[in-house]
Amino acid sequence: MAEAARAxxxxxxxxxxxxxxxxxxxxRLQRCDACSHVYFPPRPFCPSCASRKVSVxxxxxxxxxxSYVINHRxxxxxxxxxxxxxxxxxxxxxxxxxxxxxxxxxxxALELDMKLEVAFEKLDDQITLPLxxxxxx
Amino acid sequence: xxxNQVAVVGAAETTELGVIPNMSQLQLHxxxxxxxxxxxxxxxxDIDGFATAVETPQQVCHYLGIKPTWVDGTSVGGCSxxxxxxxxxxxxxxxxxxxxxxxxxxxxxxxxxxxxxxxAPDSLNGQFEAPFGVYGPPSMFPIPVLRFMKTxxxxxxxxxxxxxxxxxxxxxxxxxxxxxxxxxxxxxxxxMIAYPFRLLQCCLVTDGGGALILTSADRAxxxxxxxxxxxxxxxxxxxPMVSQxxxxxxxxxxxVAGPLAFKEAGITHKDVDHLMIxxxxxHLPLYGLGDLGFMPHEETGKFxxxxxxxxxxxxxxxxxxxxxxxxxxxxxxxxxLQESVRQMRxxxxxxxxxxxxxxxxxxxxxxxxxxxxxxTNEK
Numbered sequence: 461m462a463e464a465a466r467a468x469x470x471x472x473x474x475x476x477x478x479x480x481x482x483x484x485x486x487x488r489l490q491r492c493d494a495c496s497h498v499y500f501p502p503r504p505f506c507p508s509c510a511s512r513k514v515s516v517x518x519x520x521x522x523x524x525x526x527s528y529v530i531n532h533r534x535x536x537x538x539x540x541x542x543x544x545x546x547x548x549x550x551x552x553x554x555x556x557x558x559x560x561x562x563x564x565x566x567x568x569a570l571e572l573d574m575k576l577e578v579a580f581e582k583l584d585d586q587i588t589l590p591l592x593x594x595x596x597x
Numbered sequence: 598x599x600x601n602q603v604a605v606v607g608a609a610e611t612t613e614l615g616v617i618p619n620m621s622q623l624q625l626h627x628x629x630x631x632x633x634x635x636x637x638x639x640x641x642x643d644i645d646g647f648a649t650a651v652e653t654p655q656q657v658c659h660y661l662g663i664k665p666t667w668v669d670g671t672s673v674g675g676c677s678x679x680x681x682x683x684x685x686x687x688x689x690x691x692x693x694x695x696x697x698x699x700x701x702x703x704x705x706x707x708x709x710x711x712x713x714x715x716x717a718p719d720s721l722n723g724q725f726e727a728p729f730g731v732y733g734p735p736s737m738f739p740i741p742v743l744r745f746m747k748t749x750x751x752x753x754x755x756x757x758x759x760x761x762x763x764x765x766x767x768x769x770x771x772x773x774x775x776x777x778x779x780x781x782x783x784x785x786x787x788x789m790i791a792y793p794f795r796l797l798q799c800c801l802v803t804d805g806g807g808a809l810i811l812t813s814a815d816r817a818x819x820x821x822x823x824x825x826x827x828x829x830x831x832x833x834x835x836x837p838m839v840s841q842x843x844x845x846x847x848x849x850x851x852x853v854a855g856p857l858a859f860k861e862a863g864i865t866h867k868d869v870d871h872l873m874i875x876x877x878x879x880h881l882p883l884y885g886l887g888d889l890g891f892m893p894h895e896e897t898g899k900f901x902x903x904x905x906x907x908x909x910x911x912x913x914x915x916x917x918x919x920x921x922x923x924x925x926x927x928x929x930x931x932x933x934l935q936e937s938v939r940q941m942r943x944x945x946x947x948x949x950x951x952x953x954x955x956x957x958x959x960x961x962x963x964x965x966x967x968x969x970x971x972x973t974n975e976k
Contacts, residue, residue, distance in 0.1 A: 466730070467716070467718065467723065467727035467728050468718060468728065469719075469723060469724035469725070469727070469728050470717075470718040470719035470723065470724070471719070471724070472719050472724075475724055479724075500841075501721050501724070501725050501838075501841070526744060526845065527740055527741055527742070527743045527744035527845050528740065528743060529736060529739050529740050529743075529791040529792055529793070529794070530791065530792035531735075531736045531791045531792075532788075532789045532790055532791060532792070533735075533788075534732055534733060534735075534736075535730070535732065536727075536730040536731065536736070537732075538730075539730045539732075542789075542792070543730055545730050545731055545736060545740065545791075546729075547740060547839075547840045547845075555840060555841065556840060557725060557726050557729045557731070557838075557840035558729055559730065567792060567793070572743060572744065572747050583728075589729075
């Protein structure tokens with residue numbers, strides 16, 4: 461019997477560009493053409509000034525560890541505890557939830573404000589998730 | 598809203614609290630409602646306004662046989678009932694109804710007649726949080742706390758003291774689920790749930806319910822119970838995604854709702870005799886003390902660790918034992934309100950002597966929503 465799979469996102473018309481981006485190795489954010497506000501999650505208007513003139517752009521993929529928990533129980537389907545659920549603050553400003561890979565899932569290894577860079581994990585032909593790992597150098 | 602124009606004239610919890618395997622969630626609503634009706638000396642036919650959350654108003658009204666002219670189905674999580682009190686007070690003042698019943702019930706432990714929670718994969722939560730392994734409140738609600746601790750220099754031991762102090766209150770309460778004393782070491786050695794939080798820093802999972810009856814202050818004096826007046830109210834929402842909070846150093850919803858209630862009540866923090874801060878997890882009282890303006894956030898950990906909120910302390914907090922030790926069916930706000938009403942009536946198991954003003958502050962979701970009600974027993 462197949463193991464329970466991790467929850468898989470289903471894009472909507474407003475978020476499709478984000479999920480198209482992760483498939484080609486890009487972390488895509490949006491910037492307001494009117495007030496320059498950078499925001500996440502995706503929507504076709506600026507949540508700061510309500511302008512509908514917004515642009516999608518490729519983010520640097522760099523950020524830092526804002527906060528996290530190390531989940532022990534109950535574990536979500538597709539996860540082996542203990543695993544960290546992290547919130548990453550991107551260099552462009554927005555924060556997003558993710559997981560930290562290539563790093564022990566311990567309080568000692570997971571230091572707040574440590575530098576991170578995006579890594580892409582392909583779930584299937586439709587969905588690639590943006591994860592983060594400690595930045596090199 | 599004007600002060601003291603509306604009063605709580607009926608208040609009761611379900612006959613049993615804890616594990617109630619012989620009642621569905623809907624029947625728990627009815628059990629709490631019938632107890633509150635009896636407490637107020639009313640008949641169900643006297644109720645012309647109704648509010649509830651999770652279950653629909655039509656579901657509970659039909660089950661009880663109520664024909665309302667005003668309904669409120671605001672459902673923003675565990676503080677929904679604070680919002681119902683605020684909305685009901687406005688509706689009564691506006692003349693939309695005369696006597697409002699607010700019910701909560703949840704078969705949180707036994708899961709009888711309760712719809713399971715579901716996150717749609719095309720919702721924003723389903724796309725941008727669920728894929729990263731969040732799985733129930735213990736994996737989400739504590740996510741901000743490490744940042745909060747770093748920003749303000751709060752220690753693990755100080756947050757453990759929240760659970761220790763609340764167990765001291767629970768020990769005085771015969772209806773509390775957990776009454777045995779615990780130490781900081783007990784808390785920090787209990788089973789790890791989601792670092793940095795361990796079992797004793799997470800709320801209980803129980804069955805139960807509660808109900809309130811509100812009417813105008815003019816009518817309140819004719820009821821059998823001592824009226825408890827609504828002095829001030831506030832509410833707000835922020836985001837259903839914990840990752841998208843404006844900051845992890847405070848709750849924006851708390852910082853809107855709390856000060857609104859204080860302003861409306863026309864009181865200062867030193868006027869507060871009794872305080873309830875919804876404690877689904879042990880960090881919430883620290884956020885609440887700071888965001889409601891009792892003290893700077895960096896002082897909150899020491900304030901609790903020094904014993905200021907314990908029995909005999911200068912700011913009695915969560916005097917029923919809280920969600921950590923009293924009960925937590927999933928939407929605890931109703932039980933915080935019940936304890937504030939008991940304190941204002943002067944009948945709480947751990948009664949705060951001569952308490953005249955009680956602040957009751959609730960959270961919904963993972964810092965998603967907030968409601969604050971300030972009660973007084975003096976008009």
